[in-house]
Each structure stands twice: as C-alpha cells, then as structure tokens.
Amino acid sequence: MPRTYFHVDMDAFFVSVEELYDPSLKGKPVVVGGRADQRGVVAAASYAARKFGVHSGIALREAARRCPQAVFLHGNPERYREKSHAVRQVFLCFTPAVEMASIDEAYLDMTGTGRLLGPPIKAADALHRLMKQQTGLNCSIGIAGARVVAKVASDQAKPNGMLRILPGLEAAFLAPLEVKRLPGVGEVTEKKLNQMGIRTLGELAVLTEAKLGRKIGDGLGSLIEKAKGLDAGGWYDDEVGESGDPKSISHEHTFDRDEPDGAALESMLSRLSEMVCRRLREHHLWARKVQIKLRYADFTTFTRGVTLEHPTQLDAEVVEIARKLFHQHWQKGRAIRLIGVQSSALEPASGQMELLLADAAESRLTRAMSAVDALRDRFGESAVSLASGMKARFRERTHENPSAMPGRVPKPDKQ
C-alpha cells in the first residue's frame, strides 16, 4: 500500500514565538541568538531580517553589520519547548503516528486517513488552519510517499505554504534541484559532489558503481537512494513516537574572551560537569564514558575521553575525571575559546549499579545530590557548589572506603 507522509516545518519558529509574546516585533527585522556584540551565531531570523542577508548560522556581529536596525534577542528555550508541545498536540489531532524530528518540525504518517480527513491537500489545509488557531503560528507542509521527499517539499513550500508531490513523480520533482537541497548533503559533501561534476539530484540519482569506478560507501549509497526519492530506512509503526533515552548528554561553553587562566578554566569545567550529572540524574542514566572538549583561540579543537569501570552520575567523580583529562591535555597557558564536558555510553541503573545503590551510603549520597538539584532549581545553578577540596576527599572515600561515605552533603573543608 502506498504511504502518505507529511513533513511539517514551523516558519521562523523562535522568532514567531517571540512575536506572540511581544506583538510589537511583528514585521520588524528580529534576530534570536544573542546580543549584537556577543560571540555566537544567529539561531533564527525573521523574514524582514532575511531581506538583509541575515539567516541562521551567521555570526551575530555579522548580522548586526548587515542589518544594524535589527532587534537582537537572546531567546527563551523554555518558551520554545512549551510551544513545541502545543504544536505536537495539533499534529496528534490528525494522526497518532507523529515523529518530532526537532523542536519545530515533525513527520506525520497520514496513510489511511483519507476516509476521515479527505484527500491529503484537504487535510493539510485543515492542519494549517488548526495550527494557526491553536498556536498562532504558521507552518509549511510537504506531502509525499517518502519522508525525504516530503521534507524537501516542505522546504520548497515556505513560508506558510503546502506542496504535494504526487506518487510516481518523486524522482522528477527532485531531479532539477541542487544537491544541497537534500537532507544529509552539507557544505563538504556538496563540494565533493560538485568536484565529481554532480550538481543536481538527478545527476546524483543515476550514480552507480560502474560510473563511479569504485565501491559506493554506505554514506554515499544512502544519499543516492534519497536522491531517487526513496527513504533509506523504513518507517514502521513501532518506530513512531517519542524517541527513547538520549545517547549522550553534554554541555559546553564559549568564553566571551579566550581564557588562558587555569583556575577559571577548571571552574567552568566543574560547572559543566555538574550540569551534565544533573541531567544524567534527571534521566536516571549512568555514564560509562566521560569526554572533555577543548577549542583553542585558533579554533583547533580536540576531544579526549576515558571509559570508566563503573558508570557514574556523581558530580564529584565526573568533576575529577574532567579535571584530570584537562591537565593531561591542556597546553598550559594557551588561551581556550571553548571548553566542554560530554557523557556517553549511557545506561539505565542495572546490575552492578543496583548493588551500588543497595549500599546505604551510596543511596544516601544519591539522595543528597537530588537535594542539591532541588536547591539549584529554587535558587539557581550557582546556589550550591561542592568545594574542590571536599570533592577530592569525597572521591578518595568513594573509591577506597565506600562505607565511609557521608550521609549528607558535607560542608566544605577549609583549604
């Protein structure tokens, strides 16, 4: 049975949400991402700003140069998440098979909804209107028999439009488009393909091993399938819905000015580690891998990590690991632009960890950390921080004598 997919993309999502809270922004050039003089990039630009060449991804300062009269907003992630939930509720009025692909876009499997909702164009029109009525937001809708084609179509339909690609016409629709339009083709792949003389999706679609003169790698192979208008992987009912646990949790920070001071870098590293652990606890996940990321002033970037014998979600442990990695790999005195902490190889509590948790002291510590999280909720991230001397002692006790773990968050030692 042929399938029908919608890809729905919200128009200038962050900016449009800001306009709902402050209608005076409507029609003005608006940039969400930070202050005009900050280090950072544009996360979203209003259509009025786009007329000046301002679009997401360019530097804030460059945006200010191109459009000095633009209103610059830092943005409200909380609001966007809330609105995203409201948007999802609208989708669910049309089909239970909704896959949010990001905060502002989704795939809807509309197969078999004809009897209830009418032909796809009619359903899309109803979706447009209900979206506006329920959320105050505009969206663009692509309709096709393959998700990848629906996504390209929604892009072509912007803003506030819809585009249906009839069954059998997928390849013909894609063929004249530049390879860049295909999801998965970025700057690098575009350049490589262009060097091979391939500029359009039609040219990409007919690539074969014979023409290429070599084996087609997995990455390129799935791009060729997509260029033909076929979904590389299947989309089955059991895959639809909320994606499961995250595969990694990370936090990073770019300094306003490149930071050469070891103490300042360590302190940021500790903060980021604590933020990562906190999110691990929120997700009830334990990390078997901890990585740090360093980017020097000249943008050279590297990551260094360790795999742990026992997974962790404890601030004291992650802080110490991050700190150790930092001192092993930082070229002392060399100014740092960005520093980050990542946890991965995440596992739900199980097996060995159950044993650990059964340990009374350990569970008291976990409870203590939850109490710390609650305080931070009320009074802010900086309200509670474990002093470094105490952390080192903490670590010794955890490793050498678990039964000596304190049953509360202890006061820091005098250093």
Added chain:
DNA sequence: TCTGGGGTCCTAGGACCC
C-alpha cells in the same frame, strides 16, 4: 566580524583475538 550549543551518525585506524 569570523565561526553557539545540543545532539546523531559515520569513518578510519589501532588493539586484540581466533
């Protein structure tokens, strides 16, 4: 005036094992 922050996935090379 350079280039955020949070993710996922793929690849290449080395270690290790049979």
Added chain:
DNA sequence: TCTGGGGTCCTAGGACCC
C-alpha cells in the same frame, strides 16, 4: 622472517542537523 584474514571494540575526528 617480513608476515593473513576476519571480526569486534575502542578512540578521535568530522559531517551534518536544527
């Protein structure tokens, strides 16, 4: 006496997405 052929796991880097 200059050496094989997989398979798997691990690390680091990088492309890409919003």
